[in-house]
Amino acid sequence: MPGSSLNAPRAPLERVVGSVLFAAAAVSVFTTAGIVAVLLGESLAFFRDVRVWDFLTDTQWTPLFAEKHFGILPLLTGTLLTTVIAVSIALPFGLGAAIYLAELASDRARRVLKPLMEVLAGVPTVVYGYFALTLITPALQRVIPDLSSFNALGGGVVMGIMILPVIASLSEDALYAVPASLREAAWALGSGRLPTILRVVVPSAFSGIAASVILGVSRAIGETMIVAIACGQQPRLGIDPREPIMTMTAFIVQVSLGDTPTGTLEYRTIFAVGLALFVLTMTLNVAAFHLRRRVLKGAG
């Protein structure tokens, strides 16, 4: 930092500028505090009417019907279903891409392919949703005839493409961080290139790869537009990927599109669901952060 004692703030202007800049930096803290306060505040009001136990264990989610049930389990299984599909696409492809970029590609191929891969992450999710509903699902229906036109599978597959760059680029970092001495030791023992990658480099980078998958899962859980467009509006406690489902995020969209008056129980449900979403994604992000820090320290 260039702030030596010679240039310590003396003039009043310096102090004013310093505080203004600090205030700008503090906006981020207030944003986090604001999100937590809003979610907690409305959720507390929600849980005055709905027991936490029912929220967590009831197997039906019908807050907008006459006979109301507030069990988040169907939304949770819907979310997990699309997430599992997405990760089972993104993990093999992302890891393959990471191994190619980190271990096999020439510098020139890397320079071309890496930015291209990042394009996958930059496509607006509403565009991915359109792809899932109007192109991927009809294509899948040719193979799986009883696939409903809104289904978890199409959305999950497209979401897998979306989170692929997350897994690929963080895994690549982890593979890159494996010390060259380990590879050289394996080669010196007569191991070929392929066994070295599969038995030495990839296992050594395991925590970094795990962190990338966890962040991918977190991204998939919070993803909204793909599932809202392509996966349907039916909260359903089941794991059939051919059926329409509803994720936590899709429920928030559904309520937001309607004319639910503020201050009602129905209105508060979106904050209770939002709180669950926040807790889930933050837990995953923190876990990934700690795993990654181990990698950066070289202990992975």
Place this chain on the structure above:
Amino acid sequence: MSNPLPTPVPRAEGGLQATSDPYGAERAFRAIALLALVLPLCLLAILFGEALYQAVPRLSWEFLTGFPSRRPEEAGILPALAGTTGLMLLVAVIALPIGVSAAIYLEEYAPDSWVTRLIEINISNLAGVPSILYGLLGLELFVRAMQLDRSLIAGALTLSLLLLPMVILASREALRTVPRHLREAAYALGADRWSTIRTVVLPLALPGVLTGVILSLARAIGETAPLITIGALTYVAFLPTSVSSSFTALPIQIFNWVSRPQAGFHVAAAAGIVVLLTVMLILNASAIWLRARLQRRVSW
């Protein structure tokens, strides 16, 4: 996937190991890893091609200057285009000063203290919060508490909070590229911290900062979920006249069209997607152009 394409890429250091690959396992693996990277890119290219093919007959001056309609073949996108333009201008005006100030604080002013660390952790954390939760914050804070209603400014403030971590990150990277010795030269001439930043650091970092901000704006333009949550309208047959007008935006309009059952609206959605991606491309290209142009004048 099991297609063992022979890839004729010689490795410089492969000499010794090549003999240990008599069955071509290594070459097969290399092909599979490359496919893991290239297949998703090809799929995306096909999807884009298909969307473009659908959209071309619909793309016309009438589409760009038309208003939404109940008849899919007459629906136009002008209010959404105007809404997105307004949003982007407002977001730039809000997020640029706050983001750059925060970056200057963290790079040039911040003492090594727990407050600084708290801010840093917050910023990296915020990048992992699902965007729909920003929508819930915007709904409670801007739409309800500040009574901005479902206006352009409420949407812009919400998107600004979402964008801030990205703007701060990009600005910090730009500030870091300014060599330390230039700051020290300014100090040696008797300049205090703020004049050094104002006259030396900021002008040199400006191209990088602007490029980063425009790239983040290109990202924000496709954000759909937070705008739906704060209640951006899906059917707007007028243009926003002030910051307190209600509004729609390109991704909202696309979502609205893709959610309708009629195939005609899906075609309109494809055309909307082409418009959205074109706007994103223009922003990206202008960022690259700006960086190239501004950097030419600077040499150190």
